[in-house]
Amino acid sequence: MERIKDLVYTHDQGGQFRWVTVSTLMLALGTILHLVSPSFAGITPNWMIAAYCVAILLTKPSISQTLGIGLVAALIEVLTSKSGFPYGNLISEPAGALMVTLIARTMATMKISKIGSFEITPIVTAFLSTVVSGGIFITLLWQIAGLPNNVYLFVIWPAVLAVAAVNAAITPILYIPAQKMFAKRGMLPTGNAESSNHSHLVINPEREAKISIEHMNYYHPKATTPTLKNINLDVHDGDFLVVTGPAGCGKSTLCMAMVGAVPKFYGGRLEGMVFVDGKATTQMDIPDLANHIGVVLADYDTQLVTMTVREEVAFAMENRGYDRAVIEARCAEVFKQVGIEGLEDRKITSLSGGQRQRLTIASVLATNPSVLVLDEPTSSLDPEGTAELYRLVGDLNRNHGITVVVIDHDLHAVLPYANRMALMVDGEVVCDSDVATTLGYMYDHNIYVDALPSVFTTYMELEKAGYHSDAPWLSIESAIEGLHQIEMAKAIERSRYDEPNHTIADGESITQDTNNVGESTGGVAHA
Missing domain, CATH: 1.10.1760.20 (Arp2/3 complex 21 kDa subunit ARPC3)
Structure with a gap:
């Protein structure tokens, strides 16, 4: 050990x-x-x-x-x-x-x-x-x-x-x-470092988790300073984890470490360890890791390699030697899961961007991985496509038991489905907690506040002004519920002190805040 x-x-x-x-x-x-x-x-x-x-x-x-x-x-x-x-x-x-x-x-x-x-x-x-x-x-x-x-x-x-x-x-x-x-493009050996061999070691994780990243530092080839610094992060079975942070903070590199591509594909030096289902990624080949973790990249079109929808979903299973009957049954299952039933015989070139992304997810799910990792999946989608994607991913998480990790900077659409959120700054995880706590950390420390959903910033401003809600506002629905609570509190205060005019004015102010919230997040409200 x-x-x-x-x-x-x-x-x-x-x-x-x-x-x-x-x-x-x-x-x-x-x-x-x-x-x-x-x-x-x-x-x-x-x-x-x-x-x-x-x-x-x-x-x-x-x-x-x-x-x-x-x-x-x-x-x-x-x-x-x-x-x-x-x-x-x-x-x-x-x-x-x-x-x-x-x-x-x-x-x-x-x-x-x-x-x-x-x-x-x-x-x-x-x-x-x-x-x-x-x-x-x-x-x-x-x-x-x-x-x-x-x-x-x-x-x-x-x-x-x-x-x-x-x-x-x-x-x-x-x-x-x-x-x-x-x-x-990172396709050549550098000759600068001899590749290590961990096959003879007994390596067990310190913590039990679906994915456990422990004491990890990562140096790109030729780098003298680490891209990722002392990362300790766990992804538990059933989690919907969102990882966010400013551009260049190491989010995508962390994603590649989860799937074993760092350092086995990109090269470099890894200190500490990443475990998937209790196994060290350095003791597993990337194809073996793909049976545990499915990855959807930002440029999802590069993951599509065949001519038709049916062939694309069957491709990974055929490569692994699945029986024909198993392939057909599994194809039907994932077509239904991602909502592309009826498109099986369509050419991939005839699909819309959203349909191609659903197809990419279906092809990843075909081999039945227990974890789905999405690296900035909304970078090429409009607001409607973004909302549609996260409804699908949220359904896979809640109704099909798939653990989800999302690397993203656009938080408005994804947060209603997440149960955890990690914030990265300069290669470090500076906050890893429930969604509200991490958002509050960003707000209080003025870190990447441009990414904060407007409903949440409105909630924080109202809290500072003395208007309290029972729960943080992470969506339009929770904002409306919170405003009703505030108005109820004001109604009680009005009846207690018999100051209707003053309370009505406050209520009008709160109602105006409601309208402002709705206007500032119209795309999310529609979604």
Whole structure:
């Protein structure tokens, strides 16, 4: 058993399978360039070799992964090549890809990958891998086609060397922008930190909760100060927790920590621990965590990957090997839960924004997670769509037993459904309590007051003026009820002191406050 405070987990940026994404994109680019590229002085660059050189140099794959990249490149060459012997690529391209990895590792070990600040590895690997790949290809062609020796030695080999020289020139042109683009999106390993391994440790939470974040600090890659500082936060079964705070305070990073993407996807250093259902996230893979926690991102369209509504909801279950009957039954269940029955055969492109968001939630719920995390889900919705979304999420929480965590800054529509609220400032949770207490903390300490619902600020102003309600105003309905209580109190006071004119004036003032509340929160009142 390890002390939670003492735990440290580091992870090199660049996910376990991101080499697949980078390689796929680079090979697709290489294919396009291969099909449209002109010749230079009669020499046509081999863009496919240049593309997989860049992919391998950027992602640093293993030997087996390198051979896989080379084989995919070979299959593409077989399908697109105009040569008389395309199948030679099935041997030449994996060999060329393997040469890239071996040369790059050798140069890194010998520390000769740079001249000054200039990276020479793309040039050297492109030239030598083209020589190896091209040499194997023309040798096979020479033997199978029975070409004359003079043609092989004095015509084809010089052409291969010429293509290698051209590839050495064009590969850095691909490498430099690709490196910047993929690094900016966090898709490359940094090499700055060796990834930790917690598999041999026994790690138990200090507290029992659905999600328990204990003594957590998180540093982004290369950062010297933590993005999240000493976070202690529990999410209990059945909670509807709202996490709010100013822009840049760490809300979304906290959300990613709950689902294991911090630091396993984004890289960096994690101190302390996050537990989901009593298990440390560092001892679970992200796909396994997805069985416990479903996530809906702000840009929910990026989570939709199929053509039709039915296919989208079935997709995650098919990937997990669910039986066909189970898939059909579960699809019908989540369609009903999120209110998109009758849209099963619609194309996703024909859905409205609100319908696509409901579909995203349905696809997340398909694998039956017990927790639903929504990261700023209303950023692209109008007030009516926002109210509709939170009615749905509130129903999932209250009637279907799904624990909900919402990261949001627009509080008007979500608070009537929440039972807890946490406020973050500069990477720290400064208040975690019931909704009214956290709102009161924001008001009293003048923190992010622009996000406070107008009904609540009106309630606080009336409280300061001496008009008391039994419960804080978190919605128009509670505000109206509170104003009735105030008027009742004034009526009692009027009968006691027999000062009707004075009391009526107060009552008129309170009624005017009611009107002001209604006008200032008209969108919420309508919702």
